[in-house]
Amino acid sequence: MHQITVGNISIDVVRKDIKNLHLGVYPPKGRVRIATPLKIDDEAVRLFAISKLAWIKKQKLKFETQERQLERRFVSGESHYYRGRRYLLNVIYHKAAPRVEIRKNNIDLYVREGSASDQREKVLTEWYRGQLKEQIPALIDKWQKIIGVEVKDWGIKRMKTKWGTCTFAQRRIWLNLELVKKPQHCLEYIIMHEMVHLLERKHNDRFAVYMDKYLPKWHFYKDELNRSMLRHEIWDY
Numbered sequence: 015m016h017q018i019t020v021g022n023i024s025i026d027v028v029r030k031d032i033k034n035l036h037l038g039v040y041p042p043k044g045r046v047r048i049a050t051p052l053k054i055d056d057e058a059v060r061l062f063a064i065s066k067l068a069w070i071k072k073q074k075l076k077f078e079t080q081e082r083q084l085e086r087r088f089v090s091g092e093s094h095y096y097r098g099r100r101y102l103l104n105v106i107y108h109k110a111a112p113r114v115e116i117r118k119n120n121i122d123l124y125v126r127e128g129s130a131s132d133q134r135e136k137v138l139t140e141w142y143r144g145q146l147k148e149q150i151p152a153l154i155d156k157w158q159k160i161i162g163v164e165v166k167d168w169g170i171k172r173m174k175t176k177w178g179t180c181t182f183a184q185r186r187i188w189l190n191l192e193l194v195k196k197p198q199h200c201l202e203y204i205i206m207h208e209m210v211h212l213l214e215r216k217h218n219d220r221f222a223v224y225m226d227k228y229l230p231k232w233h234f235y236k237d238e239l240n241r242s243m244l245r246h247e248i249w250d251y
């Protein structure tokens with residue numbers, strides 16, 4: 015791979031045994047990449063990129079805007095999500111231990127005056143973790159009975175690219191903390207998906223047969239989760 019510069023945009027060029035040029039702009043920062051057949055030289059690639067420059071700029075702008083929107087400062091008026099619903103954050107100063115309360119359309123975040131944004135984030139994150147922790151056992155219990163598998167252990171993690179994982183040998187499942195922000199049926203879908211991995215480790219036909227049998231609408235939940243990703247990251251599980 016090497017880079018060319020068109021306008022002031024640097025483009026990664028990858029030569030491969032392919033038939034056509036392929037242009038892509040990728041999150042999170044709007045990296046531009048062109049895959050090209052072996053026989054096409056850089057000058058031709060440059061001309062191709064120039065012809066697509068308006069489109070490239072538009073895509074880059076889209077990702078940059080999304081990045082900005084994702085930066086949270088944990089101040090009053092920001093949107094934050096819980097169980098698939100949007101709430102407005104309300105930061106309230108008080109002189110006691112921090113706490114979080116849901117009130118109508120607000121998430122009330124009680125902190126000490128002068129707390130920094132990363133401290134406010136930590137309080138909210140720990141609250142999220144506690145909420146998710148409370149919701150998981152009943153769902154695992156329900157699906158253990160339906161699928162007939164036993165989950166020995168489970169945990170919550172922050173993961174960049176996965177909603178959940180399953181460690182087959184230990185019969186342990188890991189769930190992404192972000193699921194606390196999604197509707198309950200999405201959380202349930204990921205839990206049962208990971209539990210089905212205790213029957214079949216791979217995403218093969220056998221796995222799909224189990225999914226269809228136990229949760230016929232699983233495709234909808236999967237699409238819903240993937241659609242909700244602002245960053246357009248590829249989320250697999």
Ligand SMILES: [Zn+2]
Pocket residue numbers: 207208211217251
């Ligand atoms: Zn899976």
